[in-house]
Amino acid sequence: VWVHVNGRLVEETEATVSVFGRGFLYGDGIFESLRAIGGGIFRLDRHLDRLRRSAARIALEGLPDGGRLGAAIRDLIARNRLVDARIRITVTRGSGRPGDYAGAAGDPTLVIYAAPFQPLDPAVRERGVAVTLSSVRQVPADVLDPAVKSISRLSAVLARREAVARGAFEAILLDAGGHLTEGTVSNLFLVDAGRIRTPPAPGVGLPGVTREAVLEIAAGAGLQASEEPLPVSALDSAGELFLTNTSWEVLPVTRVDGRPVGAGVPGPVTLRLARDFRDLMRRECVHA
Numbered sequence: 001v002w003v004h005v006n007g008r009l010v011e012e013t014e015a016t017v018s019v020f021g022r023g024f025l026y027g028d029g030i031f032e033s034l035r036a037i038g039g040g041i042f043r044l045d046r047h048l049d050r051l052r053r054s055a056a057r058i059a060l061e062g063l064p065d066g067g068r069l070g071a072a073i074r075d076l077i078a079r080n081r082l083v084d085a086r087i088r089i090t091v092t093r094g095s096g097r098p099g100d101y102a103g104a105a106g107d108p109t110l111v112i113y114a115a116p117f118q119p120l121d122p123a124v125r126e127r128g129v130a131v132t133l134s135s136v137r138q139v140p141a142d143v144l145d146p147a148v149k150s151i152s153r154l155s156a157v158l159a160r161r162e163a164v165a166r167g168a169f170e171a172i173l174l175d176a177g178g179h180l181t182e183g184t185v186s187n188l189f190l191v192d193a194g195r196i197r198t199p200p201a202p203g204v205g206l207p208g209v210t211r212e213a214v215l216e217i218a219a220g221a222g223l224q225a226s227e228e229p230l231p232v233s234a235l236d237s238a239g240e241l242f243l244t245n246t247s248w249e250v251l252p253v254t255r256v257d258g259r260p261v262g263a264g265v266p267g268p269v270t271l272r273l274a275r276d277f278r279d280l281m282r283r284e285c286v287h288a
């Protein structure tokens, strides 16, 4: 496997970063996860825009421009002979010394990694997944804006570990006021009497690239959709629930803490959006 490290393609065994890296010491950095489908990268521009917004929000300087990042990703995919791939871009605020929180302004560290895409087991998708309402709260925007795709992921890791211990696939995080926000690595949607509803992002969650595409599909199909604050009680009347992210796409949720959602099987709106989203990805990527 070839890995992009600071402008060079190196073999996996040579792909190393400093033990004084600020990413390693403090989680001081940002990332993006993307997908290549049939060789084309899904919504590369949206991911690179979000990366740039994340960098600006944490005052991380020195990010290569979008053209260079795009070319680096394409080179990496070609060198690894990948067609359907999962790609991760990680950018940290370079290296420092332990204890030097504010950090001297050095060059950022850039790593891009690409591996064959591992799809979810189709049986999981067909059945739908179980989620749990986490005891871990969403990081408040005045601590770290959830619109920043930060590599500081400890609270999400703890929430996910709790979810796995409870037999759930994903954790849903509430904010301090008891509103639904998002999953640890996914956005959340509910369908209530045919109407699609999702918490605001930016606002209480990450503005997902998949989420944006799903809202576009809904608008194009004439389905009613709104972005609005949702109290946890909104789950009680939801007939359908689903998660979105780059690798899970549109993933039905059929249980919340052991209680069935609606009829306990993936609902018609979710299935339609899942199909339309997959079609959209193929249309945009294959032969693009």
Ligand SMILES: Cc1ncc(COP(=O)(O)O)c(C=O)c1O
Residues within 6 Å of the ligand: 033, 182, 183, 184, 185, 186, 187, 205, 206, 207, 208, 209, 210, 211, 244, 245, 246, 247
């Ligand atoms: C916290 C969080 N919310 C939402 C998402 C979904 O974003 P996207 O659809 O761009 O993958 C992710 C993606 O990993 C995430 O980490």
